[in-house]
Amino acid sequence: xxxxxxxxxxxxxxxxxxxxxxxxxxxxxxxxxxxxxxxxxxxxxxxxxxxxxxxxxxxxxxxxxxxxxxxxxxxxxxxxxxxxxxxxxxxxxxxxxxxxxxxxxxxxxxxxxxxxxxxxxxxxxxxxxxxxxxxxxxxxxxxxxxxxxxxxxxxxxxxxxxxxxxxxxxxxxxxxxxxxxxxxxxxxxxxxxxxxxxxxxxxxxxxxxxxxxxxxxxxxxxxxxxxxxxxxxxxxxxxxxxxxxxxxxxxxxxxxxxxxxxxxxxxxxxxxxxxxxxxxxxxxxxxxxxxxxxxxxxxxxxxxxxxxxxxxxxxxxxxxxxxxxxxxxxxxxxxxxxxxxxxxxxxxxxxxxxxxxxxxxxxxxxxxxxxxxxxxxxxxxxxxxxxxxxxxxxxxxxxxxxxxxxxxxxxxxxxxxxxxxxxxxxxxxxxxxxxxxxxxxxxxxxxxxxxxxxxxxxxxxxxxxxxxxxxxxxxxxxxxxxxxxxxxxxxxxxxxxxxxxxxxxxxxxxxxxxxxxxxxxxxxxxxxxxxxxxxxxxxxxxxxxxxxxxxxxxxxxxxxxxxxxxxxxxxxxxxxxxxxxxxxxxxxxxxxxxxxxxxxxxxxxxxxxxxxxxxxxxxxxxxxxxxxxxxxxxxxxxxxxxxxxxxxxxxxxxxxxxxxxxxxxxxxxxxxxxxxxxxxxxxxxxxxxxxxxxxxxxxxxxxxxxxxxxxxxxxxxxxxxxxxxxxxxxxxxxxxxxxxxxxxxxxxxxxxxxxxxxxxxxxx
Amino acid sequence: xxxxxxxxxxxxxxxxxxxxxxxxxxxxxxxxxxxxxxxxxxxxxxxxxxxxxxxxxxxxxxxxxxxxxxxxxxxxxxxxxxxxxxxxxxxxxxxxxxxxxxxxxxxxxxxxxxxxxxxxxxxxxxxxxxxxxxxxxxxxxxxxxxxxxxxxxxxxxxxxxxxxxxxxxxxxxxxxxxxxxxxxxxxxxxxxxxxxxxxxxxxxxxxxxxxxxxxxxxxxxxxxxxxxxxxxxx
Numbered sequence: 001x002x003x004x005x006x007x008x009x010x011x012x013x014x015x016x017x018x019x020x021x022x023x024x025x026x027x028x029x030x031x032x033x034x035x036x037x038x039x040x041x042x043x044x045x046x047x048x049x050x051x052x053x054x055x056x057x058x059x060x061x062x063x064x065x066x067x068x069x070x071x072x073x074x075x076x077x078x079x080x081x082x083x084x085x086x087x088x089x090x091x092x093x094x095x096x097x098x099x100x101x102x103x104x105x106x107x108x109x110x111x112x113x114x115x116x117x118x119x120x121x122x123x124x125x126x127x128x129x130x131x132x133x134x135x136x137x138x139x140x141x142x143x144x145x146x147x148x149x150x151x152x153x154x155x156x157x158x159x160x161x162x163x164x165x166x167x168x169x170x171x172x173x174x175x176x177x178x179x180x181x182x183x184x185x186x187x188x189x190x191x192x193x194x195x196x197x198x199x200x201x202x203x204x205x206x207x208x209x210x211x212x213x214x215x216x217x218x219x220x221x222x223x224x225x226x227x228x229x230x231x232x233x234x235x236x237x238x239x240x241x242x243x244x245x246x247x248x249x250x251x252x253x254x255x256x257x258x259x260x261x262x263x264x265x266x267x268x269x270x271x272x273x274x275x276x277x278x279x280x281x282x283x284x285x286x287x288x289x290x291x292x293x294x295x296x297x298x299x300x301x302x303x304x305x306x307x308x309x310x311x312x313x314x315x316x317x318x319x320x321x322x323x324x325x326x327x328x329x330x331x332x333x334x335x336x337x338x339x340x341x342x343x344x345x346x347x348x349x350x351x352x353x354x355x356x357x358x359x360x361x362x363x364x365x366x367x368x369x370x371x372x373x374x375x376x377x378x379x380x381x382x383x384x385x386x387x388x389x390x391x392x393x394x395x396x397x398x399x400x401x402x403x404x405x406x407x408x409x410x411x412x413x414x415x416x417x418x419x420x421x422x423x424x425x426x427x428x429x430x431x432x433x434x435x436x437x438x439x440x441x442x443x444x445x446x447x448x449x450x451x452x453x454x455x456x457x458x459x460x461x462x463x464x465x466x467x468x469x470x471x472x473x474x475x476x477x478x479x480x481x482x483x484x485x486x487x488x489x490x491x492x493x494x495x496x497x498x499x500x501x502x503x504x505x506x507x508x509x510x511x512x513x514x515x516x517x518x519x520x521x522x523x524x525x526x527x528x529x530x531x532x533x534x535x536x537x538x539x540x541x542x543x544x545x546x547x548x549x550x551x552x553x554x555x556x557x558x559x560x561x562x563x564x565x566x567x568x569x570x571x572x573x574x575x576x577x578x579x580x581x582x583x584x585x586x587x588x589x590x591x592x593x594x595x596x597x598x599x600x601x602x603x604x605x606x607x608x609x610x611x612x613x614x615x616x617x618x619x620x621x622x623x624x625x626x627x628x629x630x631x632x633x634x635x636x637x638x639x640x641x642x643x644x645x646x647x648x649x650x651x652x653x654x655x656x657x658x659x660x661x662x663x664x665x666x667x668x669x670x671x672x673x674x675x676x677x678x679x680x681x682x683x684x685x686x687x688x689x690x691x692x693x694x695x696x697x698x699x700x701x702x703x704x705x706x707x708x709x710x711x712x713x714x715x716x717x718x719x720x721x722x723x724x725x726x727x728x729x730x731x732x733x734x735x736x737x738x739x740x741x742x743x744x745x746x747x748x749x750x751x752x753x754x755x756x757x758x759x760x761x762x763x764x
Numbered sequence: 765x766x767x768x769x770x771x772x773x774x775x776x777x778x779x780x781x782x783x784x785x786x787x788x789x790x791x792x793x794x795x796x797x798x799x800x801x802x803x804x805x806x807x808x809x810x811x812x813x814x815x816x817x818x819x820x821x822x823x824x825x826x827x828x829x830x831x832x833x834x835x836x837x838x839x840x841x842x843x844x845x846x847x848x849x850x851x852x853x854x855x856x857x858x859x860x861x862x863x864x865x866x867x868x869x870x871x872x873x874x875x876x877x878x879x880x881x882x883x884x885x886x887x888x889x890x891x892x893x894x895x896x897x898x899x900x901x902x903x904x905x906x907x908x909x910x911x912x913x914x915x916x917x918x919x920x921x922x923x924x925x926x927x928x929x930x931x932x933x934x935x936x937x938x939x940x941x942x943x944x945x946x947x948x949x950x951x952x953x954x955x956x957x958x959x960x961x962x963x964x965x966x967x968x969x970x971x972x973x974x975x976x977x978x979x980x981x982x983x984x985x986x987x988x989x990x991x992x993x994x995x996x997x998x
Contacts, residue, residue: 408869408876415864669860672821673916674849674877676842752841756821757812 008307011284018280018661019312021654022273026313026360028650029269030320032643033262034353035328036636040254042329043336045348047172047247050116056169056238057113057207058214061223063233065202073226079210079219084110085203087194091151091158095141100176101151102189103158105197112207113170115191116343120145120164128196131160136341137188138165151190156199160192167343172243174341181625182339247340250632257444257636259710261437265643266356268433272651273360274367275426277309279658281371288375289383302372309368310361317357325349328639335631409679413687420659424691427655431695432702434648435736439703440710441640442728447711448630450723451573454523456622459572462487462515462601464618470598472612477597480610486602487513490585490595494577497552497561498543505539506577507555509585515601518579521571521721530581532567533588538719539576540569553578560592573719645739652688652743660684660747668756680751685744692740696733768923768956769795769818774827774837776813776979787813789979790827795972797923798954800947800990802970804961810979811960812928818958819852819926820844832923849877853917853955855927855946859909861901867912868897874920882919891915891945907938914945924956925949931963943969944993969993 011019050056061074066085074083087105092098108125115123118135131149143149143162151158171189175182194201210219220235227233239245281288284305291301325347333345375383397403397414406414417424466480480486490509495502510516511530520526521537528534535545545551547566554561570579580588582595589595606616660667667680707722776788787810795801805811816822817829820836823844828835836847848854861870868884875882888897891911901909910930917925927946931939943959947969950957959966967973968991975982 408865408873411869412862412864419864665860666862666864669856669862671845672819672848672854672860673874674845674852674920676845679876757816 008304011308015280017657018276018654019308021650021657022276022280022309022312022364023316024650025269025273025276025654026316026364027320028643028647029266029273029360030317030353030357031324032265032269032320032647033356034321034324034349036258036262036265036639036643037350037352038325038347039329039332039636040251040258041350041353042325042346042348043247043254043342044251046342046344046346047251050172050342051169051244054114054116054169055112055209056244058210059208059216059219059235059237060241061206061208061227061233061235062204063206063227064204066204066206070227071203071206074206074208074223077222077226079212079214079222080208081211082112082209084108084112084207086110086205086207087197087201087203088205089153091153093188094150094152094157097186099137099141099186099188101137101187102174103151103153104189104191105194105201106191107194107203110207112209113168115166115168118165118167118343120162122164123191123193124163125193126195127163127193129161130163130192130196132164132166132191133162134171134188134190134341135165135167136184138162140185149190153199158192158198160196166191167341170241170243172340172342173246174243181621181628243340250336250340254632254636256710257633260706261440261640264433264437265647266359268430268647268651270360270363271426271429272654273313273364275422276654276658277364277367278371279423279662280308281305281368281375283661285375285383288372289378289380292376292383293380298376301376302369305372306365306368309364313361313364317360321349321353321357325353331635331639332632335628335635338628409683409686412683413690416659416663417687417690420662423655423659427652427688427691428695428698430648430651430655431692431736431740432699434644434651434739435696435699435732436703436706437644437647438641438735439699439724439729439732440706441637441644442732443703443707443722443724444710445634445637446725446728447707447720447723448633450725451720452626452630454519455573456619456626458523459517459519460515460619461517461603462619463603464601464606464616466600466602466606466610466613467615467617468598468600469612469614470596476610476612480600480612483610484600484602484604484606486600487515488597489513489516489599489601490582490597491599493556494553495556496539496543496578498545498549501543503539503543504556505536505553506575507553508577508579509582509595510579511581513601515603518570518572520569523571526568526570528570528579528581529568531584532580533564533584534568534570534579535566536576536578536719537569537571539578540566542576551578555593558592562588562593564588571719573721574717576717576719645735648736648739649743652740653746656684656688656743656747659687660750664754667751667754668758671754672756677748677752680754681744681748684747684751685741688740688744689737692737696736699736766797767794768797768799768832770828770830771814772828772830774817774824774829776810776817776822777825786979788817788824791976791979791981792827793974793981793984795956795958797956798950799956800950800969800971801956801958801974802961802966802972803958803974803976804964804967805976805982806962809976811962811976813979814976815926815928815958815960818924819854820847849920851923853920853922853925855910855913855917855925855930857929857932859901859906859913859933861909861912861916863901866898866900867893867904867908870901870912871916871919874916878920880920884919887915887919888912890918905938906934907941910934910938910942911945914942914949918949918953918955922955924958927957927959929961930959931961940993940996947993965996966993968996 071083071085074080085107089103091101091103093101106123106125109123115132123132124130133143133149138144145162145165147162149160149162168189174187176187214237216237223233223235288301329347337345466486468477481488488510492507494505494507496505517525518528535551540546545566547569550563550565552561552563585593585595605618670680704722711720711722771791771793774788774791775786778785778787803811803814813822817824820839824837827837829837831851836844839847862873865873868888871884871887872882885897888894891914893908893911893915896904896908904912925946930946931942934942943966946957946959949955968987971987971990973985973987
C-alpha cells in the first residue's frame with residue numbers, strides 16, 4: 001500500500017492540471033453557492049439572533065394612557081407571557097437642523113425589546129439623570145458617554161447625561177419623515193427611565209412577549225375585548241414593525257434576486273467534476289489492469305483510486321465552505337448598513353451549505369467508484385490493453401450531399417463530437433449555464449433600469465411632489481398651487497376585497513394631469529375615463545378581477561366599504577391600485593368619503609418650506625434613493641457575472657484539456673503530415689464555437705424563463721416586466737464567444753509544443 | 765543518379781539535467797534520388813532519431829542536413845511544416861490514421877495541405893483497397909490500415925517516403941505485402957524510400973543498406989541487384 005500512496009502523489013503531480021481542476025470545480029461549486037447564498041443566510045441569521053437575544057416584542061398595543069389595571073389585564077391574558085408599559089414620544093434634540101429623536105420612557109427594568117448595549121452602562125431604572133442613545137445618531141453627532149443632551153418635548157426640555165450607546169431591535173430600519181434614505185444625523189431614538197420624567201407620564205404603548213406565535217386577527221379581537229374602554233387601542237404584531245418588515249422584504253428581494261443561480265453553479269461544477277473524474281480514471285485504465293495483473297486485490301485498487309476523488313473534492317469543498325461565506329457577503333454589507341442598523345454584520349452557515357459540500361464529495365467518490373468498478377470487472381488480460389476504439393458509423397448527415405462539400409475541419413469535428421457525446425453535451429451545458437447566468441444577470445439589471453425609466457421618466461413627469469398636512473386650509477392650498485403651478489391629487493392607502501381575497505393597494509384620485517401619465521402594459525399613454533374606475537393589471541391579476549367586475553374597497557382607517565365597477569385597466573411597476581376621478585370618488589363615496597387634496601405635483605424644483613406641507617420629495621431624491629436601494633442588486637449582478645466567467649473558463653478549459661489529452665496523438669500525426677499550428681488551433685476552436693453557439697442559443701429562451709420565475713416572485717405590489725437591452729444581449733454574446741476563444745488561446749502553446757516524436761511512439 | 769539527401773556531421777544530443785545522450789554522433793551519409801534505403805540497427809542505435817531529423821520532426825543539434833540542396837537544419841517552424849507537407853510522406857509503425865475520418869477521407873485530407881486535387885478512390889485502388897473507402901480505421905485490419913497510411917503518404921506525391929518500422933505491428937505475411945508495395949512504389953515512381961527497421965532480413969532488398977550503431981554509421985552496403993521483397997525467405 002505504501003507504494004500506492006507514493007504512486008498517488010506522483011500521479012497528482014503528473015496530472016496536476018486535471019487534478020487541480022477537480023479541486024477547483026469542487027471549490028468553485030461550493031464557494032459560489034455558499035458565497036451567494038451566504039449573504040441572505042448571514043443577514044437572516046444575524047437578525048434572527050438579534051431579535052432572540054434582545055427578546056424583541058411579539059407585538060405592541062398602541063393607545064393613549066394605559067393604567068396599571070389595564071397592563072395587569074393584558075399580562076393575565078392566556079397568550080401573554082409578559083408585558084410592559086412605556087411612553088413613546090417624538091422629541092427634537094437641541095442640535096443644528098433639529099434632529100428628531102423618538103424617546104422611550106420605560107417603566108422599570110424591561111425584559112422585552114431590550115436594547116443591545118454597544119458601550120457604557122446597562123439601563124438602570126433608578127438613574128433619573130441618565131439617557132441611553134442610539135449608536136448611529138451618536139456616531140453622526142460625535143456623542144460619547146458622559147455627554148449631556150437636551151430634548152424638547154411639548155415645551156418641556158429634558159436634559160440628561162448619556163450613560164450608554166446602543167442598538168434596538170425595534171429600530172432595524174428607520175428614517176426621517178418624507179425621505180427615501182436615512183440620514184442618521186437627523187433621526188435617532190433614546191431611552192430614559194420613568195423616574196427621570198419631568199413631564200406628565202402617559203403610557204401609550206404596551207410591549208408584549210407571548211408564549212407562542214400570535215394569531216394576529218384572533219389576538220387583536222381579544223385585546224379589543226380586554227381593553228373595552230380604550231377605543232383607540234390598536235394591536236400591531238411584530239412582523240408589522242417597520243424595521244422587521246422592511247428588512248424581511250429586503251432579504252426576500254435578495255433571495256429572489258439570487259434565485260436559483262447558486263444551484264446552477266453547483267450543478268455545472270458537479271457535472272464537470274464528474275466528467276473529469278471519470279475520464280481521468282479511464283486514462284489510467286491500463287495501469288489499473290497492470291496493477292491487477294501483478295496481483296493487487298480489487299479492494300486496494302478501488303481504495304487507491306477512490307482516495308483521489310475523495311481527497312481532492314473534500315479539500316475543495318471544505319475550502320469553499322469556509323471561504324464562501326467569509327468573503328462574498330462582505331461585499332454587500334457596506335450598502336446594506338447604509339440602510340439598516342444591526343449590531344454586527346457577519347457570515348452564517350446554513351445546513352444547505354454542508355449538504356452541497358457533502359454532495360460534491362459523495363458524487364465524486366461515487367463516480368470514481370463506478371468508473372473503477374467497470375474497469376475492475378474486466379479480466380486483467382483485457383484491462384491491460386487500451387479499450388478498443390468505439391466503432392463509428394456513417395450516419396444520416398454523412399450521406400447527404402452537403403457532407404461531401406464540408407472540409408476536413410468540419411468533418412473531423414462533427415465525428416469527434418459524435419464519438420464523444422458526453423464531452424460534447426457537457427461543453428454545451430457549460431456554455432449554456434454560463435450564458436444563462438450572464439444573460440439573466442444582465443436581464444435583472446436591465447429590467448430594474450427599465451422599470452425605473454418606466455416609472456420615473458414615463459409615468460411620473462414631476463420634478464417635486466409635496467405631501468400636505470391634513471389640516472391644511474383652503475387658502476394655504478391655493479397659495480401653494482399658485483406658487484408652484486402645481487396639480488392637485490389625492491393618494492390614499494386602501495384595502496381591496498374580492499371573492500374572499502384581501503389586498504392593500506394605493507388609490508389615486510385626480511382630474512387631469514400632465515405630470516402623472518398612466519400607461520397600458522405596452523407603455524402607451526392612456527386616458528383614464530373620468531366616469532369610471534381603473535385598476536392596475538397586476539392588482540387585477542392578483543385579485544382575479546376583470547373589467548366589469550365589482551371591486552370592494554375602503555380607505556384604511558375608515559370602516560365604510562364601497563363597491564365600484566371596474567371599467568378600465570392600466571399598468572404600473574410600483575404601487576398597484578386603482579385610479580378614479582374626484583367626481584367618481586364622491587359619487588361612490590356618498591357621505592362617507594369626500595375628496596380632499598393631499599398631494600401636489602409640480603414640474604418645478606421646490607426647496608422652500610410652505611406652511612401646510614409636511615414633506616417634499618424631488619425627482620433627484622427619488623433617483624438617488626433608487627440607486628442606493630438597488631446598489632445591493634447591482635453588486636449581485638457583478639458577483640454573478642464574475643462567477644459565471646470564472647466557471648465558464650474553468651469548465652471549458654477543463655473539457656478542452658480532456659479533449660486535448662485524448663487527441664494529442666492525432667494532433668501529432670496531423671503535425672507530421674504537415675498541418676501548421678494555426679490550422680490545428682482552428683480545428684479545436686471550431687468545436688468550441690459550435691458548442692458555444694448551441695449553448696448560447698439554448699440559453700436565450702432559458703434565461704427568459706428563469707427571469708420570469710424570479711421576477712414573478714416579487715410580490716403583489718410590483719409588476720416588473722422582463723427586459724434585456726440589445727446592447728447587453730450583445731455583450732453577453734461577445735462574452736460567451738470571447739471566453740470560448742480565450743480558452744482556445746490558452747491551448748495554443750500546448751498545440752505548438754505537441755511533441756511529434758513522443759506522440760508517435762506507441763498507442764499508449 | 766543525383767544526390768538527394770546529404771547528412772554532414774550531424775549530431776543530435778538530448779540533454780536532461782547533467783546527463784547528455786548522443787543519439788546521433790557526427791553522422792554523415794548520402795542518399796540518391798529513387799533509392800530504396802534500409803537502415804538497420806539495434807534498439808537505441810539512433811535509427812528513429814535519424815528518420816525524425818530527416819522528416820523535419822526534430823532538429824539537429826549540429827551539422828547539416830541537405831535535402832534537394834536546402835539545409836533543413838536552418839529551417840524555422842513554419843518552413844519545417846511546409847517541408848513536411850510538400851516533401852515528406854511518413855509511414856508509422858502504428859499507422860496513425862485519424863480515427864474520425866474514413867479511409868478515403870484520411871487520404872483526401874492531404875488536399876487541405878497540398879492544395880492538390882486528390883482522387884481517394886484511385887489511390888486506394890493502387891494499394892489494393894478498392895471498396896474500403898467508406899470504412900473507418902477501427903473497422904480495418906492492421907495491414908489494411910497500414911496500406912491506407914501508405915496511400916495517404918503517397919497521395920501528396922512526396923519526394924521521399926520515410927517509414928518507421930512499417931511492419932513492426934504486423935504479422936510477416938502482411939508485412940511482406942506492405943514492403944513489396946513500398947518497393948514497387950520506389951522503383952515505379954522513382955520515389956526515395958527510407959525504411960528504418962531492426963529486421964535484418966530486409967537487408968537484401970535494399971539498394972543501399974546502412975547499419976547504425978551507437979549513433980554512428982557502422983557500414984554502408986550498396987546492392988547493385990537487390991532482391992525483390994517477395995523473393996526473400998522470411
